[in-house]
Amino acid sequence: METLIVDHVAKSFAATQAVKDVSFAVEAGEIFALLGPNGAGKTTTIRMVLDLLKPDRGSISVLGGPMSAETRDRIGYLPEDRGLYRKLKLLDCLVFLAGLKGVASGEARQRAQAYLERFDLAEHSQKKVNELSRGMQQKAQFIVALLHDPDLLIVDEPFAGLDPVNVRLIKEVLREQAAAGKTIILSAHEMYLVQELARRMVMINHGRVVLYGPIAEVRRKFAANAVIVEGHGDLGTLPDVTSVQRQNGRAVLQLKEGASPQQILRTLSRNDHFTVERFEVALPSLDDIFVQVAQEEDV
Amino acid sequence: MQRLLYIAKFEYFRHLRRRMFLLTTFGVPLLLVAGFVLLFTALVLTNQPESAIGYVDQADVIPADAEALLPATETPLPVPLRAYPDEAAAQEAFVAGDIAAYVVIPPDYLDSGRVTAYGAEELSMEGEQSLHTLLRAGLLEDATPQVIARAFDPIETLRRSTLDGGRTIVGGGIWFVLLPYLFGMLFLVATFSSSSYLLQAIVEEKENRTMEIVVTSVNPSQLIAGKTLGLGALGLTQALVWLLFGALLAGVGAIFFEPLRTFNLPGDILLIALLAFIPGYLLFAGLMIGIGAMVSSQQEGQQMASMLTLSGMLPFILNFVFVTNPNGALAVGLSLFPLSAPLALVMRLPLAQVPFWQILLSLGLLTAGAVLVVLTVGRIFRLGMLHHGKAIRPGELVRLLRTS
Structure with a gap:
């Protein structure tokens, strides 16, 4: 079952067409990556999903239908432009924002305290938000997105500006949420983290979908032979190989057209002068694919 | 509705706790009270009534039974006056401490009106009042009791009527002039402080980027309505505090000052003022939300808001027009123009018989203006809420409103 269906949406601002034609679906309980270079139309798409902007064309179904007050309460959102009430105490700020999502004050306070403990912010709960460091504010913002226990979590650049310890923490929480059956839409520029976390993806560029599907499939599609x-x-002479590149103790073998990795493996197994320790089909990283697609599109 | 009230409550208490609000709400009236207390203390300290005052009546104007001539309505002499046959006797009594001072009424008193006091730098207010009363009673020795009574209170009731004779105010001459200003002040406090808090809250949420989070939780109409309600209540609280301080001051002041005792507030004016306050506040609140959605910083917002505030305050600035010609073209025009209507209407009412149709038209235009602004501002707010750090120019706004 799909948690989100975006069907041929388009949005223009005066002369600028921010989103031309975007369609994708997000399945329940998955971590789905929404990717694209800066200015590709990701934030506009997210804002249309959240009903902050009305699409000029197309339709969006969230959690089984169009956006309603009830649906709104089931969505958690971490916007790219972070924002909290700077003059409020951290705990009060979290409780107020959870209240906006319909969580009773006592319950919100209890949940907020638990999250503050987990995110190592408990000792700062009585500090005003503007007294916290950027990283702390970032974590507090992430807590805001989670406090009302949403079914759909949309996180825009959740890792930006965080140290490796906190990146690991956010990754852990995202995985836990997915394991608990929550759907997560992750928009990030750290491709290695996306590759690690997400199962499926959509990449938008210039307001259109340029890649869509399971990440493993996309990588296979972009794999060179x-x-x-x-x-x-000694590798010796390999008949079906056009070139051998050596990198950090490993060899990347470019195959002739029509040659398959299986043929190479067979040839290598027959070579008594070489012991194979690792053999794998060379798949490009999501980072390589992202750069390649973005550059091709710009040409 | 629940979320709307939640936002209203949040905004109310968030601003209520702010130092600036507390300072303005309690600081200003406290300053007034302090000034009042200082003035009163100075008055009390410098004015000590004498135990008794002597007098030497060389003009023979005060008969022995002068006090008996006083009308029944007159209070007894606050400072006892004692007659002495000559200055030497009076001086002797003064030296003996029987009297605190003495006055000499010279033989030419009737022509000159001159009286000389000895023994004190100046007589207390009560001492002077006693002397005045006794002299007046003496001078009226041969008059009938009716004339005496009238001489002591020549105008018992003063009816004040507007030029067209339509409205009459009984007593309290000072209120005739002050009432419009007091209404104006209260209206300004309640409306402008609320709407400026509203502007501040909207721009703050845009500046600190909480807007995007908030509007994913509640719809913009709920957000606007909640803020308008909460901050309207805040403005009313401020006005109420000032009103209470004012009433307290007036109550205490009434013990000492006659005009404060005669104050009465006409019910019809109060009702119309209330009817004007609600759409008046909504109109300004709506405009402030619109400005808040369009601008990118507090400073820019305040600049635009000050122009609006100025239009609203125009009747206050042009108050002489209302006093001299409350039914003139300018006063009528200002009471029909929605931005200045609430204040202009409320200022005209105590000064003139405002035709009923003008009251209706004024309230009607004001309400229509408020409704139009509230409806349009919802759209402006939607367009402007996500524009961080970038102001929307008026031309761009018109285009966006047409295309959105």
């Missing part, structure tokens, strides 16, 4: 080999000895 190459294999990575690690081992000891």
